Amino acid sequence: MFALTVTPDQRLKKNRITCMxxxxxxxxxxxxxxCEVVSSTRPxxxxxxxxxxxxxxEWYSEEFxxxxxxxxxxxxxxxxGYHKAFRHLITWAHLWAICxxxxxxxxxxxxxxxxxxxxxxxxxxxxxxxxxxxPSMVLFDEQYRGWDTAKIFWHIYKKKKERExxxxxxxxxxxxxxxGGNGGTGDDDGSFDEHDWEGAKxxxxxxxxxxxxxxxxxxxxxxxxxxxxxxxxxxxxxxLLQPQVNWREATREFIVDLFTGxxxxxxxxxNRRFMSAGVYLPSGISEKIGExxxxxDTSGSTYxxxxxxxxxxxLQSIAQTVNPSRVHIIxxxxxxxxxxxxxxxxxxxxxxxxxxxxxxxxxITCVNEYMTKHNIKPQASIVLTDGYLFGGxxxxxxPLLWCIIDNKGAKPTHGKALHITASTM
Numbered sequence: 001m002f003a004l005t006v007t008p009d010q011r012l013k014k015n016r017i018t019c020m021x022x023x024x025x026x027x028x029x030x031x032x033x034x035c036e037v038v039s040s041t042r043p044x045x046x047x048x049x050x051x052x053x054x055x056x057x058e059w060y061s062e063e064f065x066x067x068x069x070x071x072x073x074x075x076x077x078x079x080x081g082y083h084k085a086f087r088h089l090i091t092w093a094h095l096w097a098i099c100x101x102x103x104x105x106x107x108x109x110x111x112x113x114x115x116x117x118x119x120x121x122x123x124x125x126x127x128x129x130x131x132x133x134x135p136s137m138v139l140f141d142e143q144y145r146g147w148d149t150a151k152i153f154w155h156i157y158k159k160k161k162e163r164e165x166x167x168x169x170x171x172x173x174x175x176x177x178x179x180g181g182n183g184g185t186g187d188d189d190g191s192f193d194e195h196d197w198e199g200a201k202x203x204x205x206x207x208x209x210x211x212x213x214x215x216x217x218x219x220x221x222x223x224x225x226x227x228x229x230x231x232x233x234x235x236x237x238x239x240l241l242q243p244q245v246n247w248r249e250a251t252r253e254f255i256v257d258l259f260t261g262x263x264x265x266x267x268x269x270x271n272r273r274f275m276s277a278g279v280y281l282p283s284g285i286s287e288k289i290g291e292x293x294x295x296x297d298t299s300g301s302t303y304x305x306x307x308x309x310x311x312x313x314x315l316q317s318i319a320q321t322v323n324p325s326r327v328h329i330i331x332x333x334x335x336x337x338x339x340x341x342x343x344x345x346x347x348x349x350x351x352x353x354x355x356x357x358x359x360x361x362x363x364i365t366c367v368n369e370y371m372t373k374h375n376i377k378p379q380a381s382i383v384l385t386d387g388y389l390f391g392g393x394x395x396x397x398x399p400l401l402w403c404i405i406d407n408k409g410a411k412p413t414h415g416k417a418l419h420i421t422a423s424t425m
Contacts (some may be wrong), residue, residue: 008037008062015074019081022119022131025222026078029085032214033057037065050192053080054199055089056211071133075115078132079193082111087215088149089200090208091406094306094422095153096197102160104195106153109144116140137192150406151388247403247420248314251382254401254416255292255318258380290379292324295367297385298358299333307405307422308356311384316350323347328376333360336370363391383415 006014016035020027033056038045040063046052048059058080065073083089088107089096096103112134119132134140144152203211294315296308319327327347331338338357342350364383370376380399387402387410400415408419 008039008060008065011070011073012037012060012065012077015070016077018070018131019074019077023078023222025085025219026081028218028222029081029215030058030077032084032211032218036060037062039063048194050194051076051080052194052196053083053089054196054203055084055087056203056207057199058084068135069133071129071131072135075132075134075138076193078115078119079108079111082114083107083195085215085219086111087212089195089197090212091421092149092153093197093201095150096195099153099157099160100197102153102157105139105156106149107195108139108192109141109152110147110149112138112140113142113145117145135192139192146409148407148409150386154386154388247418250418251314251401251403252318252321254399254418255380255382256322258399290324291326291328291377292319292322293328293330293371293376293378293381295330295332295364295381295383296356297333297362297364297383298331298337298356299360299362299386299388308384309351311403312351312354315382316347319347319350324379328378329354330367330370331357332364332367332370333358334363335360335366339370339374362386362389364389364394365391368394368396387412 012035016030020030035058036046038048038059038061040047040049040061046059048061050061050064052059060076068076092103092107095106115132116134120127120129120134122128144155147155323344324347325344327342327350329338329340329342329350330336337359338355340354342353346353362385364385371378378398380401381396382401382403384403385405387404387407393413396414400412402410402412402415402417404410404412404417404419405422406420410419411417
């Protein structure tokens with residue numbers, strides 16, 4: 001009898017088909033982009049030590065695959081598929097710009113818990129590793145169960161910074177409290193697979209739009225198929241099908257609706273009652289309206305380089321439209337770190353004049369105390385935050401809009417919540 005030799009390409013294909021058969025949603029995701037086995041023995045091949053994705057294409061190291069059982073290889077395949085499904089390398093590019101190591105770890109912790117809960121964990125605490133099995137180097141930590149990627153990132157990043165301050169360490173991340181794998185066989189940061197951030201960044205705008213549509217179509221078709229045949233899978237894929245709210249339009253509508261009056265008319269905001277008939281008439285804007293407060297959390301949500309400039313630029317434009325009598329800008333973490341006041345004639349200087357201050361913890365109750373102490377009584381307030389508040393949501397007696405960055409689980413107890421993905425700003 002001759003032993004049947006299976007090539008690395010054939011083995012990868014076989015296990016990908018098994019993954020596709022298990023979950024219709026992943027089936028569509030894995031069909032997006034290209035998939036290739038690479039080897040260090042072929043100099044022309046891409047340099048990949050483990051497995052890698054740019055959010056569209058996938059690469060698997062032949063040498064790495066040889067160390068894995070089929071169940072472990074299927075775990076890796078599903079892991080890369082989840083990176084693609086959740087558009088990680090586009091959604092979290094701003095976190096990568098802050099700290100690549102931490103961004104890699106945060107995404108992997110998030111995915112690995114999901115894979116464990118969806119395909120390994122059984123009722124009653126039992127486990128089943130016949131479909132997928134976690135390789136020994138995989139990052140896994142129960143403390144991150146129910147957390148999103150951004151919350152995991154800031155948790156690890158803040159501890160990293162605290163260690164550096166205490167020990168004077170400038171390099172290396174060390175332990176992060178994880179109870180799972182020991183890392184070291186994938187990226188140098190401890191993530192077992194590799195993430196091609198530069199490749200994702202280099203995609204053209206059209207390529208990113210095409211990729212988003214392909215992923216969206218794959219998820220929709222997969223969820224439809226799963227619903228028809230009763231196949232399991234990750235219910236959180238439903239989140240990917242929710243329409244994205246245009247944060248600029250929502251913020252503008254919140255302010256303008258509160259600050260409208262009839263002192264004079266402006267075409268900068270057409271009267272919506274007549275727009276459906278194709279008639280554009282001016283809206284009424286009060287010449288003298290109340291004060292507007294802009295409350296900015298500087299503990300983490302404004303770290304991304306694109307967030308605060310986009311946010312402040314839009315708010316300055318809105319303020320010039322509705323013409324508030326005064327604008328307060330308050331920067332806070334666990335205390336008020338900076339407070340600025342802009343009168344009507346100074347509204348066009350907000351961007352050029354404002355100075356960001358702070359960077360500690362997150363407790364918005366300090367803002368309540370400050371506003372009471374200084375008798376600040378705005379007609380409305382807008383809060384920019386990551387939503388990880390340690391002292392609760394505060395006490396308010398006026399309309400409030402929470403612009404919450406990368407934290408869909410945050411649910412304010414007062415006011416309106418607007419969930420924003422930093423990468424869309």
